[in-house]
Amino acid sequence: MQEDQPDTSVEKTAAPGQARALLWDLLRPHRATVAVLAVAVIAENVARLAVPRLVQIGVDDGVPPLRDRRDGSTLTWVIVALVVALLLQAGLRMFFLLRSGRVGQNVLLELRRRVFRHFGTLDVAFHDRYTSGRVVSRSTSDVEAIQEMLENGFDGLITAVLTLIGTAILLLTLDLKLGLVCLLSFPFLVLLSLWFRRESAAAYRQVREISALVIVQFVETMTGIKAVQAYRREPRNQQIFGELADRYQQINIRTMRLVAIFMPGVKLIGNLTTGVALLYGGYLAMRGEITIGVLTAFLLYLRMFFEPMQEITQFYNTFQSATSALEKLAVVLAERPAIADPATATALTQVRGEVAFEDVQFSYVEGRPVLPGLDLRIPAGQTVALVGTTGAGKTTIAKLMARFYDPQHGRVTLDGHDLRSLDQQDLRRHVVMVTQENFMFEGTVADNIRFGRPEATDEQVRAAAAAVGAAAFIEALPEGYATDVAKRGGRLSAGQRQLVAFARAFLADPDVLILDEATSSLDIPSERLVQRALRTILADRTAVIIAHRLSTVEIAHRVLVLEHGRVLEDGPPAELTSADGGRYAALHRAWVESLA
Structure with a gap:
């Protein structure tokens, strides 16, 4: 063939x-x-x-x-x-x-x-x-x-x-x-x-x-x-x-x-x-x-x-x-879904947002491991940035956290509960992933913002848009929040679609937020708006940020440098930047030189 x-x-x-x-x-x-x-x-x-x-x-x-x-x-x-x-x-x-x-x-x-x-x-x-x-x-x-x-x-x-x-x-x-x-x-x-x-x-x-x-x-x-x-x-x-x-x-x-x-x-x-x-x-x-x-x-x-x-x-x-x-x-x-709910699900009451990977092994193709045995703990309320070359396993970690996949060995936990023991609907009320694609559904801007929370009021929708810096461009649209986004959001630019996706995530108010290259389509002014908004969005919640733009990484409490599914460096961004001979320091220098 x-x-x-x-x-x-x-x-x-x-x-x-x-x-x-x-x-x-x-x-x-x-x-x-x-x-x-x-x-x-x-x-x-x-x-x-x-x-x-x-x-x-x-x-x-x-x-x-x-x-x-x-x-x-x-x-x-x-x-x-x-x-x-x-x-x-x-x-x-x-x-x-x-x-x-x-x-x-x-x-x-x-x-x-x-x-x-x-x-x-x-x-x-x-x-x-x-x-x-x-x-x-x-x-x-x-x-x-x-x-x-x-x-x-x-x-x-x-x-x-x-x-x-x-x-x-x-x-x-x-x-x-x-x-x-x-x-x-x-x-x-x-x-x-x-x-x-x-x-x-x-x-x-x-x-x-x-x-x-x-x-x-x-x-x-x-x-x-x-x-x-x-x-x-x-x-x-x-x-x-x-x-x-x-x-x-x-x-x-x-x-x-x-x-x-x-x-x-x-x-x-x-x-x-x-x-x-x-x-x-x-x-x-x-x-x-x-x-x-x-x-x-x-x-x-x-x-x-x-x-x-x-x-x-x-x-x-x-x-x-x-x-x-x-x-x-x-x-x-x-066809039976590979990701299935347990016969008796563990009920989530008050979620702190602590995430842990315990000897997690995962591969998309048998014999080619993406994560050979990852051990990682993200305390509740901490913002962690994942950096590394393409294929290092960053997005795979995000997908396992959102339980789009299950590991072949080990377990991923939320507040000590194996994700496989949780009801998927319950889990995804507490864990939300924003991806680079940011799919827009046919309907209005307001409809897309309240996608994860259909019962939200117009005031709550506007507040979410304002929190992520999307209010200005939305209000400038012909019909404001009632503007039809057209097929796949074709009436909006790539950056505007990402801002709407941020507002959607903010309105959903998860305990764990995953941003997978979610700022990659933003121009510099929009990115600065989002970075200011991110400090509000990420406050009091666990967050994982995957980004090649290190300006987004700098707001994290902690940076993990990955290579072939293994953690090479782990620490605050300022500490890793000043480390001589470090992998993150080299990435940071290359990024600064690219801006010159």
Whole structure:
């Protein structure tokens, strides 16, 4: 696989029966309604299958008395029965469509909620490897495939099966010899159907897989369009997308080819069977072995017998697509988060904010440790700055503190409690991480500030913005705090987004605050504003600052210099700066020289 080709390694294969189990689980709350609908479908098909039989009775028993000017009550009875059967069929069809449509929409609503909720519970490591394009594919095209099956598939399948069984029985009942002759075509239909089922199952599974890859490539290219254009990647991305689109086209052509063979094949077998029935039935009628009414009913039943095969074709298309989608959704819903709440969580009451790492070992890739065995204690209320080269383990420490990951060995504690013993919702009320990305959600500036505390008042939002130095630029916006930030905060500069993120963190009022390169996008005036605000924000709380700008580091009580996950230096910034030959002193000199 080429380096820049979409990665399919994260796509697991569904276990046998996993998709079916998911569907039954979704339908379980509607069992009573499904049972009523099944009865309605059976009654509807009985009414429909009765029509040719009533025609036969009318032709054989109702018409001759009229011709001989005798009693016409039989024909009258047949006509009344036909009207009743047709009205019953139409009424039951309406009832079925209304109720089944409601059940289908309820199932889809539950599925969408379940998928969205489950994606939200999965850990950061899962989302790091499972791209946003795949998430979109699971939530949209896969759910739509299931919707199509619920709306059109099951009804067609049930009707087709009942019609096939019912007409076969009625054909044999009307005349055994003619019925057996007509049913000689059935083995050919079965063989053709089994072939189509086998081939279409593989084809439609590939359709779903390639469809997901197309969505992945499209979403990621459009999400990263600035980088794509900046690095002139449009031709290469177009080539990758074009190759995927070509594969998608070819597999869809294959499915169309299967349908092009199956549907005319069914029609050919049906027409040949009807011709044989007409010839042999006509011969029997001429000999007086069957009546004209029986032959007429036979021809009507034969038409009804082969029509469902078209329905089954459409159901196969829908069913295979939906099965593939169900398999992928079932696999995702079966994913268990690596970061899970304990069965019995330790309750946090008064949090001081003391954080400790006890012989913590962690690696993203087995055999390549990022933290080989970290021992670290951060007293409550202390501000600690982490510095070091890229890959030294600074951000990993921050992610472990926020419990985005768990260590493979050792433990991380908050006030002596292992983070794994705490409820995640409870933990994240007390520990907040502000990252360099500072994701902005669609909505107003005020909405984004109160993101971590939705119940906050407008006064509290304004106070938080003022505390971090964001009030001036927010009030200068066209609608102030009510200004829409646009998609991903596109209406704000990078520095303004970081100030809003600081206000969001300040309003959340955590006991432990982690700033991961959170001032990297600020210009010098904004950084000075934030540095003044940080002294207010960090007061009386534990804080960890990760920054390459040593101006931000200088407000810390303590600096840790890291290299390959190990602490090389530990002390107050002023003390480390004055140390001859020290690593931090060298970093500080290089930073000062860069400002000259």
